[in-house]
Amino acid sequence: MPILLTIHPSLAQEQQQHLAPLMQGWDGQFENFISMPGSLAQHVGALLMNMLIPGLDEGVKSLLAAQQEAQAQGTTVQLSLVSEAAEVQALPWELLFHPELKFLTTHPDFTFLRRFARPDDEVRVPAPLPLRVLLCIASPEDLDPERSRLDFENEENFLFEQIADAYGRGVIDIDVAEDGTLKTLEQRLMSQHYHILHLSMHGRMTEAGPVLAFEDDATGRTRLVEPETLLSLWKKGASRVPCIVLSACQTAQADTERAIPSFTQVLIQQGVPHVIGMRRSVADTAATYFAGYFYRAVAEGLPIDRAVVEARRAVQQQGLGMQWTVPALFSRKASLACADATQPFTPVRGYLPKMLQIGDVSFQQEGFIGRRATIRRHYRKWADGQTPYLLFHGTGGVGKTTIAGHFAFRYLREHKNARIFALAPPFEADRMEALLDDAFNSMIKFFLLAI
Secondary structure: OOEEEEEOOOOOHHHHHHHHHHHHHHHHHHHOOOOOOHHHHHHHHHHHHHHHHHHOOOOHHHHHHHHHHHHHHOOOEEEEEEOOOHHHHOOOHHHOEEOOOEEHHHOOOEEEEEEOOOOOOOOOOOOEOOEEEEEEEOOOOOOOOOOOOOOHHHHHHHHHHHOHHHHHHOOEEEEEOOOOEHHHHHHHHHHOOOOEEEEEOOEEEOOOOEEEEEEOOOOOOEEEEOHHHHHHHHHHOOOOOOEEEEEOOOOOOOEOOOOEOOHHHHHHHOOOOEEEEEOOOOOHHHHHHHHHHHHHHHHOOOOHHHHHHHHHHHHHHOOOOOHHHOEEEEEOOOOOOOOEOOOOOOOOOOOOOOEEEEOOEEEEHHHOOOOHHHHHHHHHHHHOOOOOOOOOOOOOOOOHHHHHHHHHHHHHHHOOOOOOOEEOOOOOHHHHHHHHHHHHHOOOOOOEEOO
C-alpha cells in the first residue's frame, strides 16, 4: 500500500495574478510545440511547489518524512491533489519541482494524481487477469495527410513491441478495433469485458465544449463526439470499463473563462473511475511512447498511478522536451489497481510475430503504412466470415502484399491458434499441393493467397 498524502491547495488572488501571464506563455509554447528550457520548467515547478506546501500539514517536512517511510516499507508516496476549483485544476501540477527531489512526478518514490473530490465510498474489486485493453484509433479521411494524420501504424506497432513479453505469457490481451467509429466501439464494449479503453485520436476544445474526432460510420470522415455520447456507450457496455485513456490533445484542458469542463472532468464526474487525459496538445511521438511504456508497466502488475510515472520517465528520457508533463491522471477511487493478480486465471497465450514469409517475400510488421480506409471497409467483414474471399489487385508495387500481410498479422493477434499459409508466384504445383495438404491436415482457420 502506498503512503497517502492528500493536498487541498488554495490560491490567493496575488498568486493567481502572478501566475496568469507565466501560464499563458507556458501553455502557448505547448500549443505550438516550441522547445522550452529546463530552467523555465524548474522555475514554474518551484512556484507550484510553494503553493502546494501550505496544503500539507507540516509542509515540506511531511513530504520528506513520507518519502522516508515509503522507502522503509518498499512502497511509494501517493500525492493526491483535491480541488473542485477550475483555476486550480488548470495549473500544470505535473511540473512540481523541489531542489532535492527534482521533478516529483517523475521521481520513483512518488506518484501523483488529481481528484475533484475525495474518493467515493464504493469499493470496486478489479477484474482478474488477463488484462484486457481495447485500442481504438481514429484517423478520419478528411484530415490533412501532411499535418493532421496520426501515425497510428507506428503507435500500434510500438505498443505491441513493449508488451510482447507479457503478451506471450498471456497476462495481457490487446483488442485492436479495425476502425475509429462509434459503431465499432459500441459493438466491442457490449461484447467483451475490458480493464482499459484506449482512445487515440484528435481532440480539442470547441465553442460548444470538448470533443473527440471519431470516424463517421458511413463516410470515414470526421465525426465530432461529445463526452456525453461516449459516456452513453460506456454505460451500455458489458461491464463499465474502469480506466479510460484519452490519448488526444486538450482532453484534460478546461475552458476556465467560460466555465466549460474538460472531457476528462465530465467522464470522472459522471462515474468513470480513472481517466488519463492530455492537458495540452501532445506530440504524436510523445503519445506513442507514453502509451507503449504505460501498458508495459500495467502488464507488469503496476497500479495505474505508478505506471503513469514509468511512462513519464520513459518520455522524458526520449528527449521530447517537456511533453512528459502533458498526460494528467484523474481518479475517483482509492485503489488504482488495474487488475486483481491474486485470483487464478487462464492465460490468453499468443505470440507476436515480427515477420511473415509470403512466398519469397518477407513481410515485416513495421513496414505497414497507410491503408486505414481499406482496413475499415474490409477487415472485419473478412475476419468474421461475412466476406470470406478477398482479392487485392493492381499494378506491381501498390501494396497488395503489404495489406494482405497486415490482415494476417491482425488476424493472428485476434485468433491465438490460427495458422497462416501463403502462396506467391511462381505457383509451382508440387509446392501448392504440399501446402494445401498441410492446411487441411492442420484444420487451418484461413488460407491467405498473395498475388
